[in-house]
Amino acid sequence: MPGNIIGIDLGTTNSCAAIVEDDGNVKVIPYRGGETTIPSIFAIDDKGNELVGYEAKRQWLLNPKRTVYGAKRLVGRDFQSGFVKKMGEYFAYDMKAGNEGNVMIGLGNQEFNLQQVSSKILNTCRTVASDYLRRPIGKAVVTVPAYFNDKQRQAVKEAGDLIGLEVVRVINEPTAAAMAYGIKRNLNQTVAIYDLGGGTFDVSVIDIRGRTFEVKATGGDIFLGGIDWDNALIKYVIDDFQAKHGLDLSTDPIAMQRIKDLAERTKIDLSARTEAPFSIPFVTMTPEGTPLDINTVITRKLYEEITEPMVKRTIEIADMVIKDAGITVAQLDEILLVGGQTRWPAVQRAVLEFFGKPPSKSVHPDEAVAIGAALYAHSLETDAVDQKVQLLDVIPMAIGIERADGRMQEIFKRNAPVPNQKSLTFTTSEDDQVELIMRIYQGDNQDKAQSNELLGEFTFSGIRQGPRGSVKVEVVFDCNVEGILTMSAHDKNTSKQMKTTVKVLAAK
Ligand code: AMP
16 A cells, blocks of 8 residues: 655754655645645753654753764764864764764764764654554654765664664655655656755766656765855854954863854854844953844855855856766757755856756755655655656765775766676685675775775685685675665685675774
């Protein structure tokens, strides 16, 4: 029976769930108070209660150290990386190194890894859906940024496992948006999806032929989104305050939280008007005990100036993806804008100028991804052949192995179609060699494997003993429709399967 699998857009700032109902129409599941999106925020209050969504957002200013937001940006990151350090300046909550070098979040006397944080948000989406539908929900199609690597995709599945929610398929956000746009319209079009959300940016070029969605190329930046717009304004306000009063607010978590909160509201205001006041009374005190306020006005012009490099970067990525797809801008039939940050006027102007045409108005920037996920979920469970959707996606970055000279040997190229399978044959290089160890990376730097994301270290053991060069081991690399890699190896002469162990290490 249809309607058992829900679609979930697990966003950096907001999440949203949808389902195809019995009448075949998609319903974006309403949350309390009629909202359709749920803030992707998790908190523990001073009594130890767990809060998710609006409940967590509401108490955020009072409890900044125990309120987690933007966690999706940290998934699959190494605690030691420069990026995590930079994020630490903006996030009031404590981050620590986990056993595998990953990021752990400390809330009071408890610690959570990022899969656990994601699972809390997924669970709320599931509960809201199951309350609305009045039946238990055990399965979901969950979307991820197209530019997520294998490890980040795995993390979403693990988050589902933690709460007994089977993530039947992980699909890319832009691909989902394209389905929301095109599934019922029997189109023959090539579209570009420009998806600028809270924390990530993706561009995909997709051919839509009836119910077949074929991704031609994809690209993006998983560290570029609305949060960076907020951060640019926060930095401006802090620098301005320091210049005026000689005091650094960035070391004061409560002041930072108040600035952060107002920064996002000011940004949203400034997408509809040309200037807005930025006032926070009693933000701090001088060493002598005199209270100080922030009292300034931000113009849209100034804000556009300080964020211009980010808009430019999105257009550079779009240009690269269109070239990768082997087409020109003029060959695109439609441009779809997805993600809340596409409401920013300078983004809309840059898109219009680059693509040479206004974007389609038929997708809802906040709901399209969840709708697409629900439509795909429906297609997976329906028996009606004419309702089936064929999805042909690609991997966003090359996957390869580290060679002895440190370079990366590509197994799958960037934009290689999935599912995909490749095999390589290795010959033993030592007498009685019993193991073959390889490190798998994902990224586009072929000269230096280690500068890419380390997906894991694979050890194939149980190799037949013999003089070097006498045993051939065939390793099969299998990238499934979700962009998730599995590997296996066998003896080429005897076909005997090797034992595989994987060590997943966080990248530096
Ligand atoms: P999403 O991940 O698609 O929910 O996008 C959320 C991001 O969009 C957040 O960073 C919001 O601050 C931003 N956003 C929402 N509405 C607006 C707006 N009117 N102008 C600028 N940014 C917005």
